[in-house]
Amino acid sequence: MTSVWQKRLQTLRYVVGENPLSLAAFLLFAAFVLLALVGPSIAPFDALASNVGAPLSPPSLAHWFGTDSLGRDILSRVIIATRLDLGIAVAAVGISCILGGLAGAFAGYFGGWTDRIVGRLSDTIMAFPLFVLAMGIVAALGNTVANIVIATAVINLPFYIRVARAESSVLRNAGFVEAARLAGNSEVRLLFHHIIPNILPPMTVQISLNMGWAILNAAGLSFIGLGVRPPAAEWGIMVAEGAQYIVSGEWWIALFPGAVLMLAVFCFNLLGDSLRDLVDPRRRT
Amino acid sequence: MSQLLEAIDLVKRFPVRVKGRKKLLHAVDGLNFHIDAGETVGLVGESGCGKSTLVRLLTRTLDITDGHVRFRGQGIGLIAARAMADHPLRREIQMVFQDPTDSLNPRYTARQTIAEAVCLLTDTRGTAAIDSAVEEAAAHVGLPPELLDRYPHQLSGGQKARVGIARAIVVKPRLLVLDEPTAALDVSVQAVILQLLDRLKREMNMSFLFVSHDLNVVRLLCDRVMVMYLGQIVETGPAREVFARPLHPYTRALIASLPGGHGNDADLLVGGDPQSPIDPDAHRCRLFGRCPRGAERCETQFPPLREISRGRSAACHFVAPTEGDVYVDAALALHQIDVDPARRATVATEFERLASMATLVQAVPLPDDSLPAPQYRP
Amino acid sequence: MSKLPTSATAIAAAFARGEVSAREISAATLARIAERNPALNAYTEVTAARVLAEADVLDAARRRGEPSLPLAAVPYAVKNLFDIAGVTTLAGAKLLAGNPPANADAALVARMQSAGGLLTGALNMDALAYGFTTENTHYGATHNPHDPMRTAGGSSGGSGAAVAAGLVPIALGSDTNGSIRVPASLCGIFGLKPTYGRLPRTGSFPFVHSLDHLGPLAACVEDLALAYDVLQGPDVADPACAQRDIETTTEALQCGLEGLRVARLAGYFDDHAGPLARAASRHAAQALGSRGDIELPEVDAARAAAFVITAAEGGALHLAALRERPEDFEPLSRERLTAGALLPAAWVSRAQQLRAWFREQALIAFCDVDLLIAPATPVSATLLGQETMDINGRILPTRPSMGLLTQPISFIGLPVVVAPMWIDGSTLPIGVQLIAAPWREDICLRAAWALQMAGVTAR
Secondary structure: OHHHHHHHHHHHHHHHHHOHHHHHHHHHHHHHHHHHHHHHHHOOOOOOOOOOOOOOOOOOOOOOOOEOOOOOEHHHHHHHHHHHHHHHHHHHHHHHHHHHHHHHHHHHHHOHHHHHHHHHHHHHHHHOOHHHHHHHHHHHHOOOHHHHHHHHHHHHHHHHHHHHHHHHHHHOOOHHHHHHHHOOOOHHHHHHHHHHHHHHHHHHHHHHHHHHHHHHHHHHHHHOOOOOOOOOOOHHHHHHHHHHHHOOOOOHHHHHHHHHHHHHHHHHHHHHHHHHHHHOHHHOO | OOEEEEEEEEEEEEEEEEOOEEEEEEEEEEEEEEEEOOOEEEEEOOOOOOHHHHHHHHOOOOOOOEEEEEEOOEEOOOOOHHHHHHOHHHHHEEEEOOOOOOOOOOOOOHHHHHHHHHHHHOOOOOHHHHHHHHHHHHHHOOOOHHHHHOOHHHOOHHHHHHHHHHHHHOOOOOEEEEEOOOOOOOHHHHHHHHHHHHHHHHHOOOEEEEEEOOHHHHHHHOOEEEEEEOOEEEEEEEHHHHHHOOOOHHHHHHHHOOOOOOOOHHHOOOOOOOOOOEOOOOOOOOOOOOOOOOOHHHHHOOOOOEEEEOOEEEOOOOOOOOHHHHHHHHHHHHOOOOOOHHHHHHHHHHHHHHHHHHHHHHOOOOOOOOOOOOOOOO | OOOOOOOHHHHHHHHHOOOOOHHHHHHHHHHHHHHHHHHHOOEEEEOHHHHHHHHHHHHHHHHOOOOOOOOOOOEEEEEOOEOEEOEOOOOOOHHHOOOOOEOOOOHHHHHHHHOOOEEEEEEOOOHHHOOOOOEEOOOEEOEEOOEEEEEOOOOOHHHHHHHHOOOOOEEEEEEOOOOOHHHHHHHOOEEEEOOOOOOOOOOEOOOOOOOOEEEEEEOOHHHHHHHHHHHOOOOOOOOOOOOOOOOOOOHHHHHOOOOOOEEEEOOHHHHOOOHHHHHHHHHHHHHOOOOOEEOOOOHHHHHHHHHHHHHHHHHHHOHHHHHHOHHHOOHHHHHHHHHHHOOOHHHHHHHHHHHHHHHHHHHHHOOOOOEEEEEOOOOOOOEOOOOEEEEOOEEEEHHHHOOOOOHHHHHOOOOEEEEEEOOOOOOOOEEEEEEEOOOOHHHHHHHHHHHHHOOOOOO
């Protein structure tokens, strides 16, 4: 079925070509993914090695981003952190999206008890200030990367549940759903083949916004000392470490990780719009 | 067993809340009818009469409240709507929807939409066999094969309608229900799709149940027509005859309101709102209050649907077999001409037409001694 | 290739002068039929062998120096309810398709042959002659030569189309309620329905004994008169034939309108005619020096009575077949015939009485006029398959309503010639009926001749 892939490639090219911003977003995304994948190999210095340069030295030709208090090269640490931060975000959002999406879709479609249970779960989560809840979960389960992922996933569930449930309960009355029943689709098959594919467009926007939020969340937890422990390289920790030095004039320690963090969030937000165009055939002509 | 589908005392009630009290909406209220193999039956009624509900009861996408539905002798009324998708009879009853745009999954190409039914409801397997079935159905509905790989938003209204029809017929159902298949289309496209349906009706050996609010369309395409009002069937008969000689006051009103000067203005419904389908009065005719013929009996006694003459039924106290009907039945028997109910109804209508011509002749006063023109010449 | 003469009169004259052989004419005619008939579906049978055989006989007779015949070498065709020796008489019906071929020619066919005519074949018609549009489900519809999407009229649709398309100059048809006049009107040619009882019906398949007429159709008045004169004459084998002497008309044509009192029929004949038909009627009236409009009484009742008699006698004729072989009938007419067969005798009898009375009223009118004019059809040719038409704001079923204006006239057996007219701005022809008192076909033909000479009937 090479023609299908050709068509997909064509649409990709079209969507990307139509809007220069989406081109920028894709390129940036590609850059981040590349960094995440091959970062360790291209980083000039070992991210964990101390005293590869003079501590607290400003950006220079040898160290583009300068060095931190332990003499570690900040550029290398930023590059290495990409893998961790992106990894956490992807994993958290992935789990959240799949579990929340499925729960919401089932709840919106079947209604009744399924809807009530899922609704209560979602309400419970939403009752807490989400960041505090995340803090609580990590504190309770332990300070590991895995737990950051779980915590981030849990606090994002309500968003996916809400979107999926709303879309699904509208779609269950659509004509093509009834038509699909007549074509022999059982209720479950209907959900997976007809309802869920059609709720993907609004979900993908949510996903990509969430990615930015999840990165921020992980960075935030690390910033306050929960989650990632030193000496691991992670944008949040690096901003935390650099925060104390801003007053004394060593601005580069917090700025560069912060800037890259901001760029990553910006990139995912832009990506959300482009992804929706890619996934929703109606937006194309 | 030539009856393909039979509905017996079919009932569907929806629970509703009116001003905080629980009540029942009688959407379909005790229907009795049948559809024979190879027949095209029209179902006519205004919006809100329950036709859409009835259609969903028959295609089993909605559970029935009471009564029976039999398909080829087998009871299908008790099959839960949710379980129907997996039932072997699913492929035998298919439907074409009113809004072609709404009834197509926007993420499926036309080919995928049509192929899905083949994959799920038939034993056809393998890309080649499935594609061939899809293309055959597309050819039947006049959809060019190039359009099969397009998405719904890339197709015109008429093309989408064709996809909807192709999907329904690809599994070769015995009964095809069409729920106002042209209502959402432009007038010019409507004519084309109706011609297509007419051709399909003649080419494929399917029974059609054609639901419409447009009596003109039903008259042209259908063998028999059922007229529905507020959840009940008020008249049935061969389509041409019901149109030419409507019996029930509601049918007469429908025809009188058609543009083109059919029927009598005296037949139009008199003012007043239709009765509510919520907890209706069981001892009163549903048309009472709007019927130009209403009398005391209509308010106290419910008129059941009964056979007026062979092939014609009506639910009204004031419709009775005419002398013409009785005469035709007796004369056909005398001449030993055996005709089925539909043909008998047509003969009766033609006879009425000739009778009215004879009345015109009788009305001319002739001198008492007038003789007919001599014919026999020795 | 020299241009061969096309009109019957010209062909007979050219043959007599030795300018052309019957063989040439017949070969050219067969070629024309082969080329144009498939699009029209006018013929159900082409009798090629017979044409050539008859042509050879004529050529041989001429070589022997025998005197020339009035229709020598003139090709013609007949509606397929006429018996043709060796051909099964179909009458447009699937019902009769299995019958053995006819033993002998119909009386009128024999007369055409004796006059030198070359029989090219049998023409399509409405099944059992019950129809006004020749939309025959078994043998196919016949198409109007002026617009293939439209009907050629009926029930002698094949006759109308064959002459209008120039396949043959003369065709024979039958007219019970309008079946010669409607095709003549819709195809834009001349047609003659003679007085009831003038031409013998021996050897033709009947429809309604009380109302059946046979007659010719042609593209010009001289051909029509020529054919009519050949067809005239008593025949004792037909009890309905009046056994009158031959009263030739070809020489009388020159008299034109001399001394004729002309009036136009209004009332019913305007109410049931569309704007084009009324325009044609007025235009013809003006060209013929009409003195004004007159009305006949109770025309609606007359038409109704014609309907009743048609249904009763037509139904009775086919009663056995309706009982035993209903599936071989056209669905549209089958139930109508059945209902007709059940009509009480008192109603049919009353209709016959009305007929006598209405004839009296018409004869009273003919004391003051010699010729009456009315449109032949309410509208020009309708589309094949068209179910309804709008006549002055009333929606009427197309097929039965096409004969609204012809039915009351044939009901009382008056002679009628239909002359075609092309009204300004119309792409389709429409005919007018030129009606005279019984046995005065000569007056109808003279009026038609006058219209033709004045150019009124030209395109």
